[in-house]
Amino acid sequence: MTPDNGRVLEASNLRKVFGDLVAVEDVSFHIGEGETYGLLGPNGAGKTTTISMVIGLLERDGGEVVVAGNPVTTKSTTAKAAIGYVPQDIAIYPDLTARENLSFFGHLYGMGGSDLKRRIDELLEVIGLADRADDRSEEFSGGMKRRLNIGIGLLHGPRLLMLDEPTVGVDPQSRNAILESVERLSGEGMAVLYTTHYMEEAERLCDRVGIIDEGQIKAEGTRAELVSLVGQRDKVSLVTADHAQEVAEALASHPDVVEVSGNESGIDLLVSGAAAALPALLQLAAGAGASVTSVEVVEPNLEAVFLHLTGKALRD
Amino acid sequence: MRKILAIGRVNTVRFLREKSNIFFVFVFPMMIVLLTGIAFGSGFDAKVGVHVAGDEGPLATQFVTALDDLADISVIRYDDPDRMLDAVQRGYTDGGVTLPEGYDEALVSGGTAQVEFVSRPDQGALLVRELVLEVVTDQARPVTAGRFVEGTGAGSLDEASAFAAAVPETVTVKSRSAGDSLFEEFVDLGQFDLGASQQLVLFMFLISLAGSAELIQTRKLGVARRMLSTPTSSRTILLGETAGRYGVALTQGLYIMIGTLLIFQVDWGDPIGAIAIVLVFGLVGTGAAMLMGSLFSNDQQAGGLGVLIGLGLAAIGGAMAPIEIFPETMQTIAKFTPHYWAIDGFAELVRRDGTMVDILPNLGVLAGFAAVLLTVASWRLQKVLTR
Numbered sequence: 031m032t033p034d035n036g037r038v039l040e041a042s043n044l045r046k047v048f049g050d051l052v053a054v055e056d057v058s059f060h061i062g063e064g065e066t067y068g069l070l071g072p073n074g075a076g077k078t079t080t081i082s083m084v085i086g087l088l089e090r091d092g093g094e095v096v097v098a099g100n101p102v103t104t105k106s107t108t109a110k111a112a113i114g115y116v117p118q119d120i121a122i123y124p125d126l127t128a129r130e131n132l133s134f135f136g137h138l139y140g141m142g143g144s145d146l147k148r149r150i151d152e153l154l155e156v157i158g159l160a161d162r163a164d165d166r167s168e169e170f171s172g173g174m175k176r177r178l179n180i181g182i183g184l185l186h187g188p189r190l191l192m193l194d195e196p197t198v199g200v201d202p203q204s205r206n207a208i209l210e211s212v213e214r215l216s217g218e219g220m221a222v223l224y225t226t227h228y229m230e231e232a233e234r235l236c237d238r239v240g241i242i243d244e245g246q247i248k249a250e251g252t253r254a255e256l257v258s259l260v261g262q263r264d265k266v267s268l269v270t271a272d273h274a275q276e277v278a279e280a281l282a283s284h285p286d287v288v289e290v291s292g293n294e295s296g297i298d299l300l301v302s303g304a305a306a307a308l309p310a311l312l313q314l315a316a317g318a319g320a321s322v323t324s325v326e327v328v329e330p331n332l333e334a335v336f337l338h339l340t341g342k343a344l345r346d
Numbered sequence: 347m348r349k350i351l352a353i354g355r356v357n358t359v360r361f362l363r364e365k366s367n368i369f370f371v372f373v374f375p376m377m378i379v380l381l382t383g384i385a386f387g388s389g390f391d392a393k394v395g396v397h398v399a400g401d402e403g404p405l406a407t408q409f410v411t412a413l414d415d416l417a418d419i420s421v422i423r424y425d426d427p428d429r430m431l432d433a434v435q436r437g438y439t440d441g442g443v444t445l446p447e448g449y450d451e452a453l454v455s456g457g458t459a460q461v462e463f464v465s466r467p468d469q470g471a472l473l474v475r476e477l478v479l480e481v482v483t484d485q486a487r488p489v490t491a492g493r494f495v496e497g498t499g500a501g502s503l504d505e506a507s508a509f510a511a512a513v514p515e516t517v518t519v520k521s522r523s524a525g526d527s528l529f530e531e532f533v534d535l536g537q538f539d540l541g542a543s544q545q546l547v548l549f550m551f552l553i554s555l556a557g558s559a560e561l562i563q564t565r566k567l568g569v570a571r572r573m574l575s576t577p578t579s580s581r582t583i584l585l586g587e588t589a590g591r592y593g594v595a596l597t598q599g600l601y602i603m604i605g606t607l608l609i610f611q612v613d614w615g616d617p618i619g620a621i622a623i624v625l626v627f628g629l630v631g632t633g634a635a636m637l638m639g640s641l642f643s644n645d646q647q648a649g650g651l652g653v654l655i656g657l658g659l660a661a662i663g664g665a666m667a668p669i670e671i672f673p674e675t676m677q678t679i680a681k682f683t684p685h686y687w688a689i690d691g692f693a694e695l696v697r698r699d700g701t702m703v704d705i706l707p708n709l710g711v712l713a714g715f716a717a718v719l720l721t722v723a724s725w726r727l728q729k730v731l732t733r
């Protein structure tokens with residue numbers, strides 16, 4: 031046991047090579063109690079490879095992982111007792127019922143007897159499968175299977191919960207239920223490692239986000255910190271009834287306007303500090319003789335950050 | 347330990363939950379035991395060679411026909427006495443009868459004739475000899491009685507019968523043996539005994555191999571990896587998976603053993619020895635299943651191949667036909683299969699009234715098979731799981 035400085039997970043300099051492919055290189059991050067850390071990146075970025083090394087399912091080619099003060103290797107069982115792992119691909123026995131699946135993994139987490147029974151009943155409520163508990167899981171919908179998949183990782187009340195793209199292929203309702211339970215668990219003090227390629231989920235759930243691409247963490251921080259990398263440049267879209275050309279010229283003269291481009295229905299601007307500049311911009315437009323029918327301000331998001339860092343879109 | 351049992355139990359439960367498995371484990375083997383029992387055990391069916399020396403008279407022909415007409419005997423005629431002898435020695439026929447030159451004459455004229463019967467030193471041959479003797483006597487009786495009547499003109503019935511009783515002095519049957527005993531061991535076997543131990547071995551192994559598909563599914567479903575993400579060592583997981591296969595193999599073995607004992611009154615010999623064979627042979631099947639489960643990544647492929655391997659080894663190892671009728675080279679090859687050692691062990695217990703001590707060599711060889719298979723499989727699986 032080494033002191034954990036309130037850090038539930040400390041991963042440093044992780045590296046994994048598959049043949050010629052460096053799947054993960056020099057990946058480091060840490061997660062504290064009650065903190066949700068997101069790994070945001072497109073398919074093939076190295077999220078699953080990273081998480082597999084963190085849980086000790088995959089032999090590392092380099093780096094260290096310490097969970098709750100205990101080092102993680104493929105052989106260590108002490109550290110694993112503190113981790114709840116929810117794999118990207120649903121890993122349950124289809125020919126067993128929800129209850130049987132939970133009971134089976136409960137035993138593997140070292141639980142048993144009436145404690146386990148009580149915990150299973152409790153969890154079945156949490157994942158909304160209480161009324162289907164004794165049906166075989168092969169009869170479940172995709173969302174129900176996902177929820178059971180997650181429930182298994184929560185059985186033993188882990189200090190660290192690791193979810194690998196838990197909402198892929200899930201209906202909006204189940205998805206929302208999943209996100210809500212992650213928020214609640216985090217509120218209860220659980221440390222969460224959450225991987226996703228959905229920008230919205232990372233923004234909603236994560237206290238800090240690591241943007242991962244081609245096996246490397248390109249940037250890391252809170253949402254605000256990441257966004258500041260792009261600079262506070264908001265996108266402002268104006269729709270005008272007429273005089274588009276004149277309006278565009280007038281707006282370009284404003285010092286905060288970085289870029290102007292026209293489209294069929296109006297004008298797009300890139301503005302540093304749109305909130306402050308907006309009244310002046312509208313005035314300029316009116317002065318050019320145009321009547322503005324709609325204004326939309328889009329603040330920069332992680333999608334924009336990703337684009338800025340990698341030159342490509344999160345989803346292609 | 348509790349984790350091992352949990353994994354083992356889940357495996358067995360999953361296996362038995364599959365409806366087709368229920369049929370193959372519980373219904374099919376009993377059907378096969380019943381069918382082979384009826385086919386093999388419907389009594390004694392012996393082939394008997396007959397050689398008629400010299401010219402064949404009507405009485406000799408009548409003898410051959412009478413013998414052939416017996417329900418349990420079919421006659422094969424030989425012109426060459428050496429070839430007849432050869433067939434007996436090789437076990438192709440169960441006995442050979444030589445009618446001496448002048449057989450007809452001797453019977454009609456009241457001379458003596460010596461019918462020769464040759465067989466292997468089997469107990470089964472005794473039965474054949476009895477039947478041959480009966481036919482000879484049956485034939486000689488009316489002939490000699492007729493001669494008596496003919497000779498005296500009008501004899502009383504009593505006189506005729508008295509004469510008839512003297513027949514064995516007129517026609518004698520001389521027996522001798524040739525070759526080695528072949529079926530001696532089978533004579534005491536009940537109708538279903540022979541088939542049951544072979545079926546037990548065949549099905550235990552076959553069902554074990556079928557279990558390899560489950561292991562592959564567990565890997566494919568990602569459940570195996572997920573198990574590794576829990577505080578459970580890969581050793582425990584391997585032991586649990588092994589326990590699961592073993593549970594299935596034992597279920598099958600003990601079911602056939604107890605089922606055939608109750609339904610068909612099959613004699614399994616010394617119960618401790620018999621159970622010991624099931625326990626150790628179950629480990630062999632389990633090891634083979636684990637190895638297949640680690641080598642293949644497609645459960646259907648493994649399932650199909652498992653059936654081929656299971657049936658193939660059963661055929662080579664003497665689980666489909668008695669090893670005793672195999673040519674010598676095949677008998678040697680059979681010793682490379684675990685099936686041979688298990689069946690031989692049962693044979694020792696049942697046919698030769700052996701005990702645990704007598705089958706120790708068999709148990710040792712089987713344990714060797716199991717140890718090698720389980721070791722290689724564990725090593726392979728360990729690698730496959732953390733790849």
Ligand SMILES: Nc1ncnc2c1ncn2[C@@H]1O[C@H](COP(=O)(O)OP(=O)(O)O)[C@@H](O)[C@H]1O
Pocket residue numbers: 048051053071072073074075076077078079080733
């Ligand atoms: N077992 C493996 N063998 C070879 N290449 C792999 C293996 N697992 C993953 N990869 C490769 O490593 C890269 C990262 O994969 P992964 O971690 O699954 O990405 P993500 O989870 O972010 O979608 C991909 O290019 C993938 O093809």
Ligand SMILES: [Mg+2]
Pocket residue numbers: 077078079118194195
């Ligand atoms: Mg992935």
